Amino acid sequence: MPATFTRIPADVERKDTGIGGKPPVDRRPTGGGGGDDNWENHPNGRRGPRELLTRYRMGLFCALAGDLMFFIALVSAFFVHQNAGHFDPRDAYISDWHPLVVPPILWINTAILLLSSLTIEIARRHLFHEVDVMEEWLGLGRPAVRRASPWMIGTVILGVLFLIGQWIAWKQLASQGLFFTTTQNSHFFYLVTATHGLHLVLGIAALLFALGALFLLRRVEMRQITVDCTAWYWHTMGIFWIFLFVLLTCFQ
Amino acid sequence: MTDHVWWMPPNGALHGAAIDRLMWWNLVALATLFVLAHIFLFIALIRRKSTGHDLSPMRWEYLPLIALTVLYAWMAVSAQKLWATIRYQGAAPHALQVEVTGQQFQWYFRYPGPDHTFGRTRPELVSAPAGNPLGLDPADPHSADDIVSSVLTLPAGHEADLGIRSIDVIHGFFIPGMRVKQNAVPGMEMHIHFTPATPGDYPILCSQICGLGHARMQAHLNVVSNSEFEAWIAAKGRKK
Amino acid sequence: MSLSVQQKAPSHRLLTTDHRSIGINYLLLSLVAVTIGTILSIFMRIHIVSPMLKLPIWGVVPPEGYLALVTMHGTLMVFFVLTTAPVNGFASLVLPSQIGAERMAFPLLNAISFWLTTISLAVLLTAFFVPGGAPISGWTNYPPLSAIPAAGPGQATGMDLWLLSIGIFCLASILGAVNQLVTIISKRCPGMTLMRMPLTVWSWLVTAILILFAFSILLAAVVLLLSDRHFATSFFIPPGEVINGFAVDPHANGSPMLWLHLFWFFGHPEVYIAILPAMGLTSSLLANFTRKPVFGYRFMVVTTLLIGFFGLLVWGHHMFVSGMNPYAGTAFALTTMAIAIPSSGKVLGWMAMLWRGRDSRVHPLPTPMLFTLGFLSFFITGGLTGPILAQPVLDAYLHNTYFVVAHFHLIMAMAGVFSLFAAVYYWFPLITGRLMNERLGKWHFWLSLLGAYGTFFPMHFAGLAGMPRHYAQLGGSTSTLTSLMPLQTGISHSAFLLAATQLLFLVNLAWSARRGQPSGDNPWRATTAEWTPVTKGCIARYGPYEYRHSINSADFFQQCAERPEQE
């Protein structure tokens, strides 16, 4: 058995590449999703140039739906703790909920994350810009890549800044004597920020990958896909963070 | 109880009779369905007479399904009525208070004693070897007359209100003869109440896996007459 | 691309992104798991009836050893057999061809999730060999028993490995589910509208959605528990917790109930994840072997969706007496009764199909059909006890007794496994181009049926007699349980028969793979597309179950055909 993943011939035969076939630019709603579609109207063979893109997006969003459930479960732990308490030796009920003032730097971090969402969105838009894409597809230079990559780099930097910001926030909490295990609340804070941070690390890895892809991938459509999916992932993480942030600040 | 190997042990609680009746009817109804269905399967397996006409979904799917729905609805309603009477409201104020504590792998039963109030317990005082398995706090005046026993003794015909606790892991407090089961969850106190009717010795089992001694975590419930109970509790009180 | 059957025997590689080879790998993996799980269960049965006996490899099994056996048995069977084989195994094997796709949406992802599954099985099995041995807290692993290493042997490293393994398994299943969802939604061939999908595909669709919900929750629960165990948090550890004399964590204030809710929110959907593919397969096979279309296709689709939907709302029925508020008990009892209705509907539909098809069905009944009938029988027998358990007031007596063990072994274990067998006997030609041996198959069926009923039916009575689960031995200070010894002995013996019978199956597999009679393109004269030899892209012309077509003499129309060249 060869120790490599065998490619299926059909994989190579496919006509989704930017070279040949149709240019990956048309905005027509294409097959590839939805149940109501009446396939008989569709041309045989490929179902429009953006089939692959929609498929990858769909996969990403399904995965993110699962991820959402994951965070919801974590948050449920938060609420359970919130109305937890115990009886002290004198049988007086003590709520174990020590409200926690989030370090103000979180506001800055939030702003940074929102900003990064903006930059990645701009990068994404660039890759779908009709004229440039046509040019790239015809093989005359790579205007879209040229325009998009700075924004991607910007996003990476912002993302790293955000993580550093989170780290500082932890340090500040620690300096207040609130460590991971000090109170229910603090370890929930640490756990949830850490989990979200981990997601962002993955996001940054994806960004770097996409950056490399921009220059290495031969097919326009694949370039679009990598950036597009990374962007949507990044946006979702931004939204998740907003939820968590609101939770941590307002629901104490 | 060897005569009951195949069935529920004889019921000794007031509310038990109703449960047994419900159980019986449920088993009968569903066993009938079971037999019918299998006769049907068997015929379908062996016979193959030619039938021209096709089947009507109405007769084969919707009507039977409605019938079954009615059956399930009946079950749900009758069961909920019983469940409500048994579990919804707490015990009567005059009920006999007993605190049941599960602990790997022992059941302890604490009676409040003459002052009718349980003494305070402190986790850090818990130590079975030192003869204080529940961590009774000597500083608390109420705890002095508390009676801790390893058998549960209850007067027949008198309602008992059990507060069920655990100090380590989740245990399951199960008296088959009383048709009573309630998990003992650490950090919570669950209350169940029932009235033992017929005197006798009933096994108490642990029904929730709780570690290597789970199977041997058993105790006895002694249902005795009122006078015997008084005598027993008095003796216990003197022994302390 | 779905090749013609002769080519179909794939040049089988271990490292591959070809969905069919991955499917086979999945099946082999769960074959390993089921073999181990069965051996463990035999050890359990031996231990119950004679605790002092010296087992071959094991030696004398101590009580905690028995609990470790139960825990690993349950985990292996639920996760690595009944989730891996029907959902990932057979979905990878036939799902793409059934919707006329050349392959899964993300072939590489498919391979990755297979390898993750393999790793997680390896991690789980190492738990046997670490100091302290495998975890002993049951496959549900209620804290604090599972949260505090000191709570018992096997709760230290063993428990960590269990959590790690299940965490990995969650990831693998979620990735697999994403893959299947996208495949079903976006890779159907022209003409394959939703209402033309075979019912197996509908089942896989709902299953994938359930997995996405359930396993994400389980993953979160596992993370929380691990952090309780290693980062001194206390999500599940209550205040005043004392484990054999030592106060655990003075200012802990978690709640074990949180775990119960999270686990069962996963746990109940999980059991339907295990059975839904079996339901789809049953409909397809009944249609095929009675040579009539599925009775009430829409009805079947709707009930599948309803089961999936209600499946997410009934988790509380595992917690009636676990300290949940009695009003919540009522609510969950009602939703649970509600879910019994679509399930019953399916059963009725299948019965109607049997009845209607009895003049036109294939003779003599081939083995897959027999196992489908077996599935029906077990699903009915095990299912009918469901509504009893769904009544809190009765469940308060039956909870955690052998009655429950009987319930889920009949409806999950045996029904699930029998439909697995049906699937293997039915799709074997797709894998090897050969049919499995009919005679061996029939023996396998009848002996298994006998053994299964002999093993699991009497358990109802042990349960009614009040025998709790997870009891390493009968006896103890109260004498009542010892009187169950004859019953349990009988159960054990028939369990030995049942397990031994499986050897016939293994022999049959090995023998038929090489010497079985060649099957040809479409041995069962089936309509669904996995049997249609197509070289490049296909198009769906008919509904999935066009048997006994009246307008012309043809007995059946294959759903898909070669796509006409025009591009």
Ligand code: HEA
């Ligand atoms: C799929 C699920 C499944 C299966 C198949 C089985 C199979 C068996 N089970 Fe198991 N069992 C569980 C799931 C299952 N069990 C669960 C979840 C628990 C609870 C664990 C806990 O409480 O923590 C449990 C617990 C349990 C107990 C209760 C222990 C206790 O609480 O004290 C007992 C006791 O007898 C038992 C017995 C058996 C026996 C004798 C078999 C077998 O011997 C039957 C013979 C085996 C087969 C018939 C399978 C052969 C199948 C194949 C060969 C298919 C291969 C095909 C492919 C892979 C493609 N099981």
Ligand code: HEA
């Ligand atoms: C495949 C798995 C599977 C399936 C499908 C089911 C199906 C059902 N289950 Fe089960 N269940 C489990 C697997 C499954 N269960 C497991 C593994 C456990 C134990 C977990 C543990 O504690 O370890 C469990 C435990 C369990 C409990 C908790 C018991 C306890 O711990 O105290 C309850 C309680 O409500 C329950 C209820 C039901 C109900 C109402 C159904 C319904 O869906 C059943 C619907 C089916 C029918 C109602 C039969 C229909 C047939 C007919 C109506 C025949 C018609 C005949 C004629 C017309 C003649 N199950």
Ligand code: CUA
């Ligand atoms: Cu205590 Cu089981």
Ligand SMILES: [Cu+2]
């Ligand atoms: Cu359930």
